[in-house]
Amino acid sequence: MTTLLERRRLRRVPxxxxxxxxxxxxxxVVDVHKDFRKRVGFRTETFAAVDGVSLTVEPGxxxxxxxxxxxxxxxxxxTILGLHEPTSGTIRVMGADVNAWGSRERAKARSNAQVVFxxxxxxxxxxxxxxNIVAEPLRLHRQYSQxxxxxxxxxxxxxxxxxxxKAAAFSGGQRQRIGIARALALRPRLxxxxxxxxxxDVSIQAQIINLLAELQRELGVSYLFVAHDLxxxxxxxxxxxxxxxxxxxxxxxxxxxxxxxxxDYTRTLLSAIPIPDPxxxxx
Amino acid sequence: xxxxxxxxxxxxNLVVAADTAHGPVTLVxxxxxxxxPGxxxxxxxxxxxxxxxxxxxxxxxxxxGTWVASGRIRFQGTDLLDLDExxxxxxxxxxxxxxxxxxxTTLNPVRRVGSQLxxxxxxxxxxxxxxxxxxxxxxxxxxxGIPDPAAKARDYPHQWSGGMRQRALIAGAMAHDPALLIADxxxxxxxxxxxxxxxxxxAASRAASGSAMILITHDLGLVAQVADRVxxxxxxxxxxxxxxxxxxxxPRHPYTxxxxxxxxxxESADGAAYAIPGQPPTPAGRxxxxxxxxxxxxxxxxxxxxxxxxxVSAGGSSIACHFPLVDGSLPVGEPLPTIAPxxxxxxxxxS
Amino acid sequence: xxxxxxxxxxxxxxxxxxxxxxxxxxxVPMYIGIGLLSSIVLLIVVVPFLPLYDPFGQDLVDAxxxxxxxxxxxxxxxxxxRDVLSRLSLAGLVxxxxxxxxxxxNFVIGVTLGLIAGYRGGLLDSGIGALSDVQLAMPVVIxxxxxxxxxxxxxxxxxxxxxxxxxxxxxxxxxxxxxxLRDRDFVVSPLTQxxxxxxxxxxHVLPQVLPQMAVIASFDIAVIVGIESSLDYLGLGVQPPVxxxxxxxxxxxxxxxxxxxxxxxxGIALFLLVAGMQFLSQRxxxxxxxxxxxxxxx
Numbered sequence: 001m002t003t004l005l006e007r008r009r010l011r012r013v014p015x016x017x018x019x020x021x022x023x024x025x026x027x028x029v030v031d032v033h034k035d036f037r038k039r040v041g042f043r044t045e046t047f048a049a050v051d052g053v054s055l056t057v058e059p060g061x062x063x064x065x066x067x068x069x070x071x072x073x074x075x076x077x078x079t080i081l082g083l084h085e086p087t088s089g090t091i092r093v094m095g096a097d098v099n100a101w102g103s104r105e106r107a108k109a110r111s112n113a114q115v116v117f118x119x120x121x122x123x124x125x126x127x128x129x130x131x132n133i134v135a136e137p138l139r140l141h142r143q144y145s146q147x148x149x150x151x152x153x154x155x156x157x158x159x160x161x162x163x164x165x166k167a168a169a170f171s172g173g174q175r176q177r178i179g180i181a182r183a184l185a186l187r188p189r190l191x192x193x194x195x196x197x198x199x200x201d202v203s204i205q206a207q208i209i210n211l212l213a214e215l216q217r218e219l220g221v222s223y224l225f226v227a228h229d230l231x232x233x234x235x236x237x238x239x240x241x242x243x244x245x246x247x248x249x250x251x252x253x254x255x256x257x258x259x260x261x262x263x264d265y266t267r268t269l270l271s272a273i274p275i276p277d278p279x280x281x282x283x
Numbered sequence: 284x285x286x287x288x289x290x291x292x293x294x295x296n297l298v299v300a301a302d303t304a305h306g307p308v309t310l311v312x313x314x315x316x317x318x319x320p321g322x323x324x325x326x327x328x329x330x331x332x333x334x335x336x337x338x339x340x341x342x343x344x345x346x347x348g349t350w351v352a353s354g355r356i357r358f359q360g361t362d363l364l365d366l367d368e369x370x371x372x373x374x375x376x377x378x379x380x381x382x383x384x385x386x387x388t389t390l391n392p393v394r395r396v397g398s399q400l401x402x403x404x405x406x407x408x409x410x411x412x413x414x415x416x417x418x419x420x421x422x423x424x425x426x427x428g429i430p431d432p433a434a435k436a437r438d439y440p441h442q443w444s445g446g447m448r449q450r451a452l453i454a455g456a457m458a459h460d461p462a463l464l465i466a467d468x469x470x471x472x473x474x475x476x477x478x479x480x481x482x483x484x485x486a487a488s489r490a491a492s493g494s495a496m497i498l499i500t501h502d503l504g505l506v507a508q509v510a511d512r513v514x515x516x517x518x519x520x521x522x523x524x525x526x527x528x529x530x531x532x533x534p535r536h537p538y539t540x541x542x543x544x545x546x547x548x549x550e551s552a553d554g555a556a557y558a559i560p561g562q563p564p565t566p567a568g569r570x571x572x573x574x575x576x577x578x579x580x581x582x583x584x585x586x587x588x589x590x591x592x593x594x595v596s597a598g599g600s601s602i603a604c605h606f607p608l609v610d611g612s613l614p615v616g617e618p619l620p621t622i623a624p625x626x627x628x629x630x631x632x633x634s
Numbered sequence: 635x636x637x638x639x640x641x642x643x644x645x646x647x648x649x650x651x652x653x654x655x656x657x658x659x660x661x662v663p664m665y666i667g668i669g670l671l672s673s674i675v676l677l678i679v680v681v682p683f684l685p686l687y688d689p690f691g692q693d694l695v696d697a698x699x700x701x702x703x704x705x706x707x708x709x710x711x712x713x714x715x716r717d718v719l720s721r722l723s724l725a726g727l728v729x730x731x732x733x734x735x736x737x738x739x740n741f742v743i744g745v746t747l748g749l750i751a752g753y754r755g756g757l758l759d760s761g762i763g764a765l766s767d768v769q770l771a772m773p774v775v776i777x778x779x780x781x782x783x784x785x786x787x788x789x790x791x792x793x794x795x796x797x798x799x800x801x802x803x804x805x806x807x808x809x810x811x812x813x814x815l816r817d818r819d820f821v822v823s824p825l826t827q828x829x830x831x832x833x834x835x836x837x838h839v840l841p842q843v844l845p846q847m848a849v850i851a852s853f854d855i856a857v858i859v860g861i862e863s864s865l866d867y868l869g870l871g872v873q874p875p876v877x878x879x880x881x882x883x884x885x886x887x888x889x890x891x892x893x894x895x896x897x898x899x900x901g902i903a904l905f906l907l908v909a910g911m912q913f914l915s916q917r918x919x920x921x922x923x924x925x926x927x928x929x930x931x932x
Contacts, residue, residue, distance in 0.1 A: 068475070110828065111827070111828055113826075117823070119819060137827035140827050140828050201329035203558060203559040205545070206558035209558075232547050234547075271479075272478065274478075274482075275504055275507065276506070276546055277548075278510075278528050281507075
């Protein structure tokens with residue numbers, strides 16, 4: 001447990017300059033580190049899951065974060081959401097510090113950043129009705145109203161007749177819609193999508209991707225789209241960051257990354273993706 | 284097809300049923316296809332299409348509560364449904380091999396990898412002794428690129444990465460030069476760079492032994508790179524079988540066309556992705572007509588599609604549709620070209 | 635719901651291959667359990683309304699009557715001439731009542747501590763773990779003897795002592811379940827929306843845990859009745875003249891040669907309760923915990 005003094009010291013001065021624009025960035029991750037301690041035999045080893053990551057998301061844009069398993073993107077997501085405390089570095093959502101000492105600023109930052117999880121089968125409490133799942137965040141903030149829940153259902157294209165059914169009765173694609181509705185309930189400026197379509201069938205993936213794009217147009221919400229599937233990321237993102245072993249190895253506008261990748265790892269990733277065109281066989 | 288080319292596998296009118304709370308329900312509804320020696324047939328479909336159950340039926344590994352109601356499954360001429368458990372066991376792992384999706388559940392976590400593979404080797408080769416089996420295992424691991432195979436064989440499965448485990452299982456499956464390898468989503472759980480590596484290993488092993496392969500997958504990119512022929516399943520039925528080049532260029536079934544159009548590839552156009560509206564029917568909710576009709580832009584309002592389309596085969600390809608597409612893929616947002624039902628008749632005559 | 639049968643299949647779905655049948659469902663044991671328990675329920679609930687009901691009335695003239703002889707004492711009388719059937723009935727009420735109370739206390743303590751330990755982990759987990767170890771090491775009977783020596787033996791003392799010492803089983807299971815559930819997305823989700831840990835555990839983790847705990851609790855009632863009977867046998871629990879099955883067995887032991895029924899009948903009652911609970915609790919399988927799906931779909 002760190003003492004108060006250590007915590008001050010751990011907030012190192014970031015090398016990335018403070019933003020000067022008057023519109024606050026939807027997300028600002030400044031040189032974040034997150035270490036975990038593992039006990040190996042008699043020693044305790046420190047493992048850096050996130051090793052100095054900086055990235056930004058402007059209002060209304062989608063930033064894709066790609067990386068393979070073990071690169072640290074899930075840890076980064078949880079740290080941004082405030083579920084982990086970063087070992088060092090700052091995370092700001094709409095200008096408010098996610099780990100601020102003042103509880104009001106902290107609450108403001110955290111409710112502005114919501115998440116849609118990957119696995120539609122474990123991201124919803126199977127015993128709760130769809131209605132109550134979507135209403136839960138509203139109830140937590142004393143903002144519950146049935147009209148608002150209906151509106152959310154409407155936004156994500158779920159028929160209100162299904163509202164009282166238990167989550168277990170819905171298909172994968174429908175569950176993701178419920179998850180998206182839940183994430184939008186508190187009107188966040190930033191929605192983190194953690195592999196939102198990788199567990200879905202191909203034809204349902206396209207439906208959900210289209211829904212997300214439409215919602216972004218209507219609501220002006222920003223997305224941090226975390227995925228391992230580069231094809232999907234390319235389709236939805238304005239900018240892309242490639243992550244490997246806790247670090248961002250390359251980031252930039254989508255087309256630049258895909259057409260002219262600078263980093264070897266990015267190139268390896270791109271070349272490994274099988275192209276759905278039999279005339280373009282590599283062997 | 285010359286007389287020499289007896290298909291390695293011939294599935295004829297297979298029906299697999301399951302017990303549910305509401306009575307028996309067909310999971311696989313009259314499915315027919317064949318696999319020629321040495322070729323790769325890719326079985327493509329989404330969840331609920333019945334592709335995995337079909338393969339489990341072929342291998343004789345249907346879960347409790349499901350059974351083969353009718354049909355034939357001929358493997359190198361012999362009907363597998365006539366064989367008893369002993370004969371099937373002889374076949375499985377030997378001439379008929381399989382690789383599944385999750386190597387962690389296929390391998391016993393409390394036994395060393397080498398010993399499990401050795402067991403497989405000895406099961407199909409009684410003459411080989413313990414030492415011989417161990418040597419063979421090291422050979423196999425080496426052939427799939429596992430570094431330091433002798434030491435690695437003494438590891439437990441959790442000490443290996445997912446890609447290594449799959450490669451080891453492939454080595455084990457290919458150890459006896461099977462005539463047919465069934466690979467059920469072998470790389471779905473792996474990262475894309477590892478997937479490429481595993482597929483390379485698979486291709487090399489196959490080249491060495493001349494095995495045919497049935498690759499079950501939902502990844503159309505993989506299909507394009509690896510398959511010779513493609514069979515598309517929807518709601519328990521085969522809707523289209525075709526040579527891989529032709530199916531990507533000109534799918535005939537509207538579902539295939541929709542599927543291809545909704546794939547987001549590195550090269551797809553920007554803008555809205557094409558999405559087939561609606562969802563596949565549940566096995567119990569399937570009606571009497573074409574199962575795709577409610578979602579089909581062509582057949583939705585046509586009366587003929589209320590009747591089940593027959594699967595018509597010609598050469599190595601087949602199609603089950605009243606109004607198959609004649610000309611190419613489904614453009615995004617544009618109205619469909621008009622189709623001529625006569626095209627089907629001419630297809631049949633050509634055979 | 636329409637059943638889809640392919641038009642091309644045989645009219646009656648035949649079987650090309652004998653299917654491996656599903657395991658028989660749990661209804662048979664359940665009915666046996668219900669049957670056994672209903673006899674106990676009858677005993678406890680119906681008997682008090684019979685005109686012969688008198689668990690305390692002594693009648694030394696008619697003492698030690700065997701069962702099935704006299705109409706006003708269908709199961710005979712004990713050494714003091716008290717009606718065995720009535721005493722059996724009241725004893726049942728007492729025993730089940732005690733067991734239910736004890737189990738309820740155990741449940742609340744155990745589940746609370748288990749959930750805290752499993753969900754939180756760290757020092758809290760270690761602390762509760764240590765407490766459980768102490769609890770398990772404690773010999774309850776000796777403790778009760780010691781406490782009875784100080785405070786005098788009584789039913790309340792036994793209930794409190796048992797209630798405070800037998801919670802470890804619940805805690806263990808609750809802890810394991812909580813540990814499995816704490817990283818699940820649907821448990822993490824309310825935390826991102828401003829919910830507190832406490833509320834999350836109560837609304838999302840607890841409902842997943844309750845069904846399994848109910849199974850344990852139902853089985854435990856029978857176990858506690860058994861323990862309570864043994865303690866009564868030692869004179870540590872229910873005090874005379876209030877009957878309990880254990881006390882009746884103790885009493886009847888002395889007269890085994892003359893009237894063995896005084897031991898056999900309470901024994902049968904105990905058996906019916908324990909066996910009934912056993913069979914019934916098999917019915918509640920663990921269907922309720924949300925399944926974890928790893929990796930991509932099939």
